[in-house]
Amino acid sequence: MTVRIDEKRVFEIIESEKPKVVLVNAPGGLLRQTKELMERVKEKYGVTSVLSGDSCFGICDTADDDVEELQADLAFHIGHNAAVTEVGDYTYLVDAVDDVEFGEVVEKAAVVLAPYKRVGLATFSQHLHQLKPVKERLETKGFEVIIGKGNSMMLEGQVFGCDFSTSYQIREQVDAFAVLGESEFHAVGLALATGRPTFMLDPYMDEVTDMQQAADERRKRAILAVYKARDARVFGVITGLKEGQKMLGRSRWITTRLEMSGRKVVQLAMRDVTAERLAPHREIDAFIQTACPRISIDGFTFDRPVLSIPQADALVALIEGREPGEFLERSKWIELTVGLIKR
Numbered sequence: 001m002t003v004r005i006d007e008k009r010v011f012e013i014i015e016s017e018k019p020k021v022v023l024v025n026a027p028g029g030l031l032r033q034t035k036e037l038m039e040r041v042k043e044k045y046g047v048t049s050v051l052s053g054d055s056c057f058g059i060c061d062t063a064d065d066d067v068e069e070l071q072a073d074l075a076f077h078i079g080h081n082a083a084v085t086e087v088g089d090y091t092y093l094v095d096a097v098d099d100v101e102f103g104e105v106v107e108k109a110a111v112v113l114a115p116y117k118r119v120g121l122a123t124f125s126q127h128l129h130q131l132k133p134v135k136e137r138l139e140t141k142g143f144e145v146i147i148g149k150g151n152s153m154m155l156e157g158q159v160f161g162c163d164f165s166t167s168y169q170i171r172e173q174v175d176a177f178a179v180l181g182e183s184e185f186h187a188v189g190l191a192l193a194t195g196r197p198t199f200m201l202d203p204y205m206d207e208v209t210d211m212q213q214a215a216d217e218r219r220k221r222a223i224l225a226v227y228k229a230r231d232a233r234v235f236g237v238i239t240g241l242k243e244g245q246k247m248l249g250r251s252r253w254i255t256t257r258l259e260m261s262g263r264k265v266v267q268l269a270m271r272d273v274t275a276e277r278l279a280p281h282r283e284i285d286a287f288i289q290t291a292c293p294r295i296s297i298d299g300f301t302f303d304r305p306v307l308s309i310p311q312a313d314a315l316v317a318l319i320e321g322r323e324p325g326e327f328l329e330r331s332k333w334i335e336l337t338v339g340l341i342k343r
């Protein structure tokens with residue numbers, strides 16, 4: 001795998017903004033390349049870079065609020081791009097593009113996807129540049145290929161782990177989705193959110209994986225957690241403190257509904273929602289966290305139910321005597337607040 005950070009953009013910003021200190025944050029998989037870039041920035045411009053040591057899983061994990069605290073001049077958020085290029089007061093989004101080719105895996109996909117005439121294509125930041133070439137290739141094999149339009153947050157065909165709105169809008173027009181890249185995380189999310197057959201095209205192993213089984217498992221676990229939480233008397237409602245996950249309004253709404261139904265609620269706030277962080281709160285029977293939904297949907301380590309926003313909606317429906325329905329099938333599972341307002 002060769003992932004290239006858009007160094008040219010970083011250099012151009014440094015040349016125009018002339019910072020003395022920059023704050024950098026990047027996902028774990030890009031730390032080596034990020035540190036190399038920081039060294040080059042130091043050598044070329046004499047600019048000091050501070051690397052954020054906090055977790056960075058998505059575009060919600062910007063470090064804009066830390067810029068002033070660290071007396072830095074601006075921040076680079078590496079590896080997660082969006083329809084906007086600057087967020088918050090100080091942060092520049094910087095792409096990281098994966099050079100891997102999809103030729104071989106598309107050949108295999110053409111066979112696996114044969115029963116589906118209309119195919120929706122989607123991917124995440126690193127492979128967005130491959131959408132058009134793969135579309136053309138599949139079209140030469142007789143498929144009708146649709147890429148979901150971008151919006152104010154996301155680029156054409158882009159999905160986040162919590163926001164599938166570009167694909168959700170075309171789900172009725174396609175028979176199946178193909179997700180470019182080796183990311184069960186994104187592919188299973190898309191399968192759950194759209195309710196459509198979804199296949200992951202892994203260009204490293206040249207494998208095509210049907211996500212049905214993984215999606216069914218996640219869905220069952222998510223439903224089970226909701227029903228378990230229905231019996232809880234004491235709830236912990238957790239508001240995430242990460243910049244893009246501060247869903248205070250949703251936390252308040254859920255707290256009110258639970259209290260109206262006679263449940264006791266302890267309101268909590270934390271940056272990282274982990275089993276270790278929840279362990280001391282022994283009096284709490286179930287948690288609802290309004291931060292990253294994937295903590296709940298993919299989290300396999302909790303000893304009590306920890307519900308995401310869609311699951312909390314299902315719980316409230318159950319408590320109020322309504323049918324929860326297919327609560328994971330929606331365009332987005334959280335409304336990111338990532339300071340994604342362009343400066």
Ligand code: SF4
Nearest residue numbers: 057058060161162292
């Ligand atoms: S909140 Fe969304 S963007 Fe942030 S880590 Fe979770 S899935 Fe990714």
